[in-house]
Amino acid sequence: MSWDVLLLRLPDDVTSLEEIPSGHTPAPLGRRHEVLAAVTEAVPEVDLSDPAWGELHGPTWSIELNIGSGDPVDSIMLHIRGSGDDALTPALRIAASLRCGAIDCAEGSLLAPGRTSGWHAFQEFRDRVTGP
Structure with a gap:
């Protein structure tokens, strides 16, 4: 079971999913070799x-x-498993290196520094469903 975060190109001024214009078609993150290089630079x-x-x-x-x-x-x-808020740091670093948004698929909101409610809600749900 994982907490899923979608990295996707969004308009620059968007701070919530509600602000994405109707009919918006995201541009690609980039050529494959550029994306792999950006990910490696963000998290060596x-x-x-x-x-x-x-x-x-x-x-x-x-x-x-x-x-x-x-x-x-x-x-x-991104399929994130485990615990600890430090898991969000590399996810946000990758998103920043690709100049894209990070969408919390569980909450349907944008992930940002300090916004950990989706990650915490996932961990609580996972622990309740799977047991200690």
Whole structure:
């Protein structure tokens, strides 16, 4: 079970999903080699030995990066597992390096520094469903 965050190109002035114009079609994140380079620059410890499915591990969390095999890359889905708010730091670093938005798929909101409610709600739900 993972908490999913979608990295997607959004208009620059958008601060919430409600502000996305109707009919907006996101531009690609970039050419595949540029996206992989940006991810590696943002989080040098990322394992991209399978460039379609990157992996990143922290002390109490892991992130799978579903980059896919398309070129250009339209979006990246982050599958975040574990605990600790420090899991949000690399997710936001990757989003910043790609100049894109990070959408909390559980809450339907934009992820930003200090906005941890979706991550905490996911952990509470996961722990309730799976047990201690």
